[in-house]
Amino acid sequence: MWHPEMVRDLGASTDLATAAQIFKISLSTAYRLVKRDEFPVPVVRAGIHYRVPVAPILTILGLSPMPANTDAGTAVPFPAGTRPSGADTD
Numbered sequence: 734m735w736h737p738e739m740v741r742d743l744g745a746s747t748d749l750a751t752a753a754q755i756f757k758i759s760l761s762t763a764y765r766l767v768k769r770d771e772f773p774v775p776v777v778r779a780g781i782h783y784r785v786p787v788a789p790i791l792t793i794l795g796l797s798p799m800p801a802n803t804d805a806g807t808a809v810p811f812p813a814g815t816r817p818s819g820a821d822t823d
Contacts (some may be wrong), residue, residue: 752785
C-alpha cells in the first residue's frame with residue numbers, strides 16, 4: 734500500500750514498475766497502456782527504460798507535492814552576526 738509520503742519521497746521521477754504499483758495495475762498492463770499512450774500519467778522513454786514523473790502521479794491522486802504541515806518556504810533568520818557574505822544589509 735502506497736502512502737502519500739512514500740510517493741512524495743520517490744523524488745522527481747520513478748520507474749514504470751513503481752508507478753504501476755502505485756496505480757494498482759500489473760506491469761504487463763502498464764507496458765500495454767504505455768504502448769497505447771493510455772497510461773494515467775505521462776511516461777518518458779529514456780533509452781530502453783521508462784521514467785514516470787512523480788508530480789503528475791501526485792496530481793492524479795489528488796495529493797499536493799508537499800504535505801500541508803511542512804514549513805517549506807518559511808524563512809529562518811540567521812543568528813546575529815552570522816549573515817552570509819554578499820547578503821543584503823537592512
